[in-house]
Amino acid sequence: xxxxxxxxxxxxxxxxxxxxxxxxxxxxxxxxxxxxxxxxxxxxxxxxxxxxxxxxxxxxxxxxxxxxxxxxxxxxxxxxxxxxxxxxxxxxxxxxxxxxxxxxxxxxxxxxxxxxxxxxxxxxxxxxxxxxxxxxxxxxxxxxxxxxxxxxxxxxxxxxxxxxxxxxxxxxxxxxxxxxxxxxxxxxxxxxxxxxxxxxxxxxxxxxxxxxxxxxxxxxxxxxxxxxxxxxxxxxxxxxxxxxxxxxxxxxxxxxxxxxxxxxxxxxxxxxxxxxxxxxxxxxxxxxxxxxxxxxxxxxxxxxxxxxxxxxxxxxxxxxxxxxxxxxxxxxxxx
Ligand code: SF4
Numbered sequence: 001x002x003x004x005x006x007x008x009x010x011x012x013x014x015x016x017x018x019x020x021x022x023x024x025x026x027x028x029x030x031x032x033x034x035x036x037x038x039x040x041x042x043x044x045x046x047x048x049x050x051x052x053x054x055x056x057x058x059x060x061x062x063x064x065x066x067x068x069x070x071x072x073x074x075x076x077x078x079x080x081x082x083x084x085x086x087x088x089x090x091x092x093x094x095x096x097x098x099x100x101x102x103x104x105x106x107x108x109x110x111x112x113x114x115x116x117x118x119x120x121x122x123x124x125x126x127x128x129x130x131x132x133x134x135x136x137x138x139x140x141x142x143x144x145x146x147x148x149x150x151x152x153x154x155x156x157x158x159x160x161x162x163x164x165x166x167x168x169x170x171x172x173x174x175x176x177x178x179x180x181x182x183x184x185x186x187x188x189x190x191x192x193x194x195x196x197x198x199x200x201x202x203x204x205x206x207x208x209x210x211x212x213x214x215x216x217x218x219x220x221x222x223x224x225x226x227x228x229x230x231x232x233x234x235x236x237x238x239x240x241x242x243x244x245x246x247x248x249x250x251x252x253x254x255x256x257x258x259x260x261x262x263x264x265x266x267x268x269x270x271x272x273x274x275x276x277x278x279x280x281x282x283x284x285x286x287x288x289x290x291x292x293x294x295x296x297x298x299x300x301x302x303x304x305x306x307x308x309x310x311x312x313x314x315x316x317x318x319x320x321x322x323x324x325x326x327x328x329x330x331x332x333x334x335x
Contacts, residue, residue: 004208004251009201012247017239018319021277024246025318028278031253035307038256038281039299040092040126041085045114046072050098052130052165054153055229056193056222059098065227072097072110079117088296090284092124094149100166101131108136112143119144126186126216131166131174137181147216148178149186155202158195175210184215188258191244192222192236200244208251216281217255219244221262236262238270242277249278256281268302275306276318 012020048069050059058065082093095114102108111127118125127140128149137148152171153159159168179185187210189203207217221236241262248257258281259266259274266274284299309317 006201024249024278035310039090039284041090042094046097058225075113078114094126096128099130102129115143137177141181147184155199158199186216187214188218190220218258218260220260246277
């Protein structure tokens, strides 16, 4: 596979917005069933007191954030939450623990039990547990784990400004360990942390050049949380999210592109444009790890409406949504 360059990505960023969306839609339709949106529910299985210093994260022990900390929860609690997620229509169940790394012994044993419970409900199981070794990845795979989430967060350069307690290469190593054990990789990043468009292009370049490309790519918008160093960051503009989603779709045609954290800031029109631009997975449920998510009923309505519009395949309808963004993205993208 030819390597994707930053230049190619930046050329996509600067296309007129409607051109970019139509290009992404075409690629999306060749690779996925029309209107198929994965609903992933997320639960925090261990909250707060994390030794890492990720500047965006309320779970880091380095910052003074109003957060209810919780030790590893019981397997029965996970089972109940998974049952509810399934009843509400979710097809993937993700479990997140605020750990630097997964520890052998009772922690991994408990996580294995949780994975088995989720799998027994016929849900896809995904976990995010910090760094994992090859052996641990194999044990998780044997328990039935489908996917491991480990985001690269941002560009290799900007990463050093966001996290100092874990290197970018260590992240890639964990991704590699999951991959080698035969677990699907879920890896994406966050925009709105003060990075440039160059950094955004670099982040997408690294993801797109993983071999094979990640099966899932969450695109998050920063949710600035009081007490974290990024508490005063500006909320990302809707078109920034659309540009990232559409570009990710074009360069990673077979990956599930997930509209993730920060969705609560997006209007229904913007979310619709993200879906029309190739996002085909959302985090679904009342809350994410530590921040509020969108209302489930409204999500169901949004997806129903998306399926209708998508079926009609009408450029006019899509253009109707585009009217809300009158400017070309050249005014948004500043290198
Ligand atoms: S993002 Fe994950 S690793 Fe970083 S501080 Fe938060 S919980 Fe810890």
